[in-house]
Amino acid sequence: MVDIKKVAEFLNEHDFYRILCHQNPDGDTIGSAFALKRMLEMLGKTANVCCSDAFPPQYDYMTRVENNPEADYNTLVTVDIADTSLFGKKYEDLKNSVDLNIDHHASNSNYANISFVDSSSAANCEIIYKLSLELGIKLDSYLADCIYTGLTTDTGCFRYASVTAYTHLAAMGAINAGAHHSEINRAMFETKSLARINTEQLVIGSLEMYFESRCAVMMLTREMLEKTGAKEDELEGTASLPREIEGVLVGALFREKPDGTIKVSVRTNAPIDASRLCLNFGGGGHKAAAGCSFSCDINEAKVKFLAEVEKILDERNFSNR
């Protein structure tokens, strides 16, 4: 891996950039890409952003700039993309031609000619902020909004364990440069569609508690989605609801997928390891957040899943504390 000075040198030495976001783009990949585009333009370069999927409308304040995704280019940069499989269908043929990859995922597959991967960064936009310092670029309020958006969306508004002192330093830099932080946070975290609110209500209504209230289970069925009209992408964060209940060590949301399989999103509190629990069913993930799938009836899946939860709680003597 190169150091950040080399990345800055590379950016200064090249021109005619195409910057690629990952599919199903989020605030961090969009913020990174459009901030980088603006920074390169400030250096007198040409740069355009592209993405396999459309940019969601809540990010209009970043994406509504002059941008030609189909423009010719000499230099291909990817941002916040751990692997070429995330390029999306439209751009999958770019996988062998990436000049520079700027990313913060530990799982990065090193697919680019030059890779800068800093997994200590909670958001990819932390790296973009560092780059602005390295390039001697003074942030304007547009750049500040792009960078702040990446920071706050990838950390649940500075809430996750991945946040470091540097995350707050970058936020400080963005706010000093005029980021509209409270408007951005309101749009990202305090706005829910009516369909989502109605769906959450049905999901919470399905709550069942097990093992002396150490395990909480909720359901999200196709019937609920049909009733409320909510779409999958409106439901981010729903998986955390069961674990939010006081005293719960294992929270699980059972979802019926369109193909009939049952996807279980598991969230745990220490010392229960969510990835270990999901491994029993061929799933995986992180310590506090993991997932697994079942190809059986939702109630059958629940019984199988709860049997393993009981074992793990028994082991730890958490069920009879």
Next chain:
Amino acid sequence: MVDIKKVAEFLNEHDFYRILCHQNPDGDTIGSAFALKRMLEMLGKTANVCCSDAFPPQYDYMTRVENNPEADYNTLVTVDIADTSLFGKKYEDLKNSVDLNIDHHASNSNYANISFVDSSSAANCEIIYKLSLELGIKLDSYLADCIYTGLTTDTGCFRYASVTAYTHLAAMGAINAGAHHSEINRAMFETKSLARINTEQLVIGSLEMYFESRCAVMMLTREMLEKTGAKEDELEGTASLPREIEGVLVGALFREKPDGTIKVSVRTNAPIDASRLCLNFGGGGHKAAAGCSFSCDINEAKVKFLAEVEKILDERNFSNR
């Protein structure tokens, strides 16, 4: 008002401190008081914290230190208390004997011999952090936890408009000194009692939308509270629920109080001014968050309130956009 250097001088020159928190203590007054106690002890002084009400158990990690609220003292300091009416019943007789008040409320009534009021601070703990620098105290992880708790609880985890670059600077200092930021955030923001979750469900179930979905109204009745067993102090944040719905400009939560009055918590999005709206009913508050009361039936209150909302929306042509 004195400057922060004078506050540091004062603290160095005196001894035998009593530090008073406000009644119904929250993370910011507790964090401020226990951090100040520890800092004074580091300077070789004696300091104890007291409060009219018991400290809620979620703050045990700060309050479970050797502390004698009844100890004799020479110097009385109040933290995060805008007015003597917030001392609480137990300590109301201290109102004329406060030596030093450290606060961040613009409405501070200047009741102390020496007042340090910085209303640009989003949390009182920002001032405590600044004081630690002024006093040359190196934060340990306990101090870092106290300060971080005040910062995050008073800003909704760095979400509110009151947050400044300095808030993030202080968070950076606390994290660098070992604050358990993700554990604190989980305890403060991601843990709800089952009674609260059940109450929220009923509140959301009462949703009514008016004026082309620009106004959302929810109810919190005595009957709901009896059904779920939730207590008032478990319900913080409930008032924001109606405004969280996409497109809503005026969100109102109508609560039945034990004495039969109806309290309305109003949350608005720009350009609607919540305080102006509430002023019509003898209430008040801030631009985005205000409140008012009615001493009539809850449905009658709703009709009166909605008539004013309609006027304001009409005025602005928001109802027929």
